[in-house]
Amino acid sequence: MNEWITICAIDEIPVLGARRVARAQGLDVAVFRTASGEVFALLDRCPHKGGPLSQGLVFGSSVACPLHNWTIALATGQAAAPDEGCTPRFAVRLEGSAVQLRADELAQHALEHTRPLAGPVGLGRCGSAAASCSSSPSTVAA
């Protein structure tokens, strides 16, 4: 299954904001829109303690988590140093004005993550076996 599903129109995502996409199973996906019109999609869960990144502030190509202000790169899901952690990313593309996510990723990607994350960071290091941050292509620019 490699279908793309239209989530919304690009205009339905605020500039420097996000739209949350609910999933039947697993945590929601946050789809972000930058000032330059790029779109990115990450699991809606901060690698620190599970904060909802969809409610964070987008700046440049990053988002600041609303809970403790970690900076997460939208293209990779990687936390900016000195913080460490990574949230899984999802493939996203623009088809005309339609924002699309992959059906297989919505159904199967990053289902191992839960919220909130209790205690020290256990999941979410980029490149570790537990993380799935690098297993998906990033974004298709507008």
Ligand code: FES
């Ligand atoms: S939960 Fe995101 S910075 Fe703490």
